[in-house]
Amino acid sequence: MSSSPDARPASFAMPRPALAGAPDAPAPQAPSPDALGPESLGPDETVDITGERQALHIPALLSELDRDFVGLAPVKDRVREIAALLLVDRLRGRFGLSSARPSLHMCFTGSPGTGKTTLATHMGRLLAELGYLRRGHLVSVTRDDLVGQYVGHTAPKTKEVLKRALGGVLLIDEAYYLYRPDNERDYGQECIEILLQFMEEHRADLVVILAGYADRMNVFFRSNPGMASRIAHHIDFPDFSVAELIRIAELMLDKEQYRLSPAAATAFAEYVELRMSQPRFANARSMRNAIDRLRLRQARRLVTAGGRVSRADLMEISAADVRGSRVFSGGLAAVPGHPGPGHPGPPPTPPAGHRAPPARPDSAAPSA
Amino acid sequence: MRITQGTFSFLPDLTDAEIEAQAQYAVSQGWSIAVEFTDNPHPRNVYWEMWDLPMFDIADGSAALAEAAACRAAYPGHYVRLSAYDASLGRQTTALSFIVGRPAAEPGFRLERQEAGGRQVRYSLHAYASDRPQGERYPAGD
Numbered sequence: 001m002s003s004s005p006d007a008r009p010a011s012f013a014m015p016r017p018a019l020a021g022a023p024d025a026p027a028p029q030a031p032s033p034d035a036l037g038p039e040s041l042g043p044d045e046t047v048d049i050t051g052e053r054q055a056l057h058i059p060a061l062l063s064e065l066d067r068d069f070v071g072l073a074p075v076k077d078r079v080r081e082i083a084a085l086l087l088v089d090r091l092r093g094r095f096g097l098s099s100a101r102p103s104l105h106m107c108f109t110g111s112p113g114t115g116k117t118t119l120a121t122h123m124g125r126l127l128a129e130l131g132y133l134r135r136g137h138l139v140s141v142t143r144d145d146l147v148g149q150y151v152g153h154t155a156p157k158t159k160e161v162l163k164r165a166l167g168g169v170l171l172i173d174e175a176y177y178l179y180r181p182d183n184e185r186d187y188g189q190e191c192i193e194i195l196l197q198f199m200e201e202h203r204a205d206l207v208v209i210l211a212g213y214a215d216r217m218n219v220f221f222r223s224n225p226g227m228a229s230r231i232a233h234h235i236d237f238p239d240f241s242v243a244e245l246i247r248i249a250e251l252m253l254d255k256e257q258y259r260l261s262p263a264a265a266t267a268f269a270e271y272v273e274l275r276m277s278q279p280r281f282a283n284a285r286s287m288r289n290a291i292d293r294l295r296l297r298q299a300r301r302l303v304t305a306g307g308r309v310s311r312a313d314l315m316e317i318s319a320a321d322v323r324g325s326r327v328f329s330g331g332l333a334a335v336p337g338h339p340g341p342g343h344p345g346p347p348p349t350p351p352a353g354h355r356a357p358p359a360r361p362d363s364a365a366p367s368a
Numbered sequence: 369m370r371i372t373q374g375t376f377s378f379l380p381d382l383t384d385a386e387i388e389a390q391a392q393y394a395v396s397q398g399w400s401i402a403v404e405f406t407d408n409p410h411p412r413n414v415y416w417e418m419w420d421l422p423m424f425d426i427a428d429g430s431a432a433l434a435e436a437a438a439c440r441a442a443y444p445g446h447y448v449r450l451s452a453y454d455a456s457l458g459r460q461t462t463a464l465s466f467i468v469g470r471p472a473a474e475p476g477f478r479l480e481r482q483e484a485g486g487r488q489v490r491y492s493l494h495a496y497a498s499d500r501p502q503g504e505r506y507p508a509g510d
Binding site: 016 | 379380420421423425426427428429430431434435
């Protein structure tokens with residue numbers, strides 16, 4: 001409300017005691033970064049940064065990140081830096097030093113299946129816990145959700161999505177599709193302009209994360225320099241090594257309550273190396289698909305064998321299940337039109353990556 | 369005369385932080401928030417103009433506050449209110465409605481008496497502001 005109380009004639013309204021003199025002095029503002037450290041400190045005092053770090057559960061959050069994400073060292077480094085910056089800003093605020101809210105819009109680039117979308121979902125929660133975002137929910141959109149179909153449709157549509165994302169993270173998957181250089185009447189440009197404006201105005205309430213493949217993202221930024229400069233954090237997701245992929249697969253199997261027999265583990269290591277050299281390899285997503293097919297083959301083996309099965313039988317994946325893969329017999333190249341791992345184009349990423357969805361109990365137990 | 373319609377109307381004007389907190393409460397209850405405006409202060413004027421569409425799927429109160437601020441900026445010298453609609457079965461009505469913007473000067477109402485047959489007197493309220501055409505009722509820029 002902008003009208004000051006004394007400008008108004010006497011009315012039925014109760015006076016606001018705190019506002020008697022100063023109209024908008026220390027009125028309860030929106031939660032600021034230093035909301036958790038209310039007591040301000042004098043210039044000569046010191047503060048225990050380790051203790052503050054513990055109080056904000058930062059070590060717990062970061063170790064959770066380490067646990068859930070295999071590899072991705074540069075990404076984790078950047079997250080650690082951001083966490084440290086937010087902590088230092090909070091402490092600076094308590095000393096009365098200026099602590100402008102850093103802009104945390106990000107761009108995730110990397111090959112398919114390197115965990116971009118998955119990290120984005122984590123990021124929201126992380127930033128909320130660190131007190132940067134109020135909600136930390138994730139709104140995941142693609143071009144379809146932002147760009148309208150006719151003149152005048154784009155602006156309301158984009159604004160609607162942005163409003164929904166306020167207080168959380170807006171993840172724009174395959175962001176380069178927003179801009180179509182071949183069609184100058186494309187409404188994507190309008191959408192980008194609204195996005196840019198909103199990103200500036202609501203820097204405090206919203207974190208925009210653009211995700212996509214590196215080469216196309218570069219083209220996108222080259223044609224939209226305004227976008228590139230407003231995004232402070234360009235994070236590149238490296239491809240996984242063989243060991244990391246195996247570790248990811250183990251984590252996924254573990255979550256679905258399967259395990260590899262020792263022979264199967266050896267076979268799986270060979271499988272991963274072979275699969276990496278074959279076309280349409282999509283890192284963790286390929287592991288996900290490989291595991292789904294392992295489960296198929298295991299189920300078929302158990303059902304064909306008949307007889308009685310134990311709990312351990314239902315959990316164990318044998319070497320034969322792994323060796324049954326086409327990858328060992330020449331791979332996808334030998335099978336034209338194979339709908340297998342790594343879709344030909346950039347796939348409409350579900351929260352893929354290497355966090356397994358909850359185990360589906362029905363598919364795990366072919367009844368004996 | 370300050371008009372008192374809706375919740376909190378006898379309280380001092382809410383600050384933006386308070387508006388946001390109320391909006392956040394409405395969102396947390398699953399109510400959808402709409403921003404409405406009018407420059408007809410009559411108490412029986414219940415259907416106000418809608419500013420944009422109701423916000424059905426926002427997660428944070430700041431979106432409602434931003435819309436209210438945009439509405440105040442676009443319609444200075446108007447009353448602006450937030451209403452939260454509870455769509456749950458059995459309620460299906462406005463759950464919370466409060467004024468978040470009002471003109472700087474509110475001239476108030478005069479009481480009109482109409483002589484009817486048999487010395488009967490009918491009373492009605494007439495807002496001074498509504499003597500002027502819609503859109504020019506309050507000096508813009510509050």
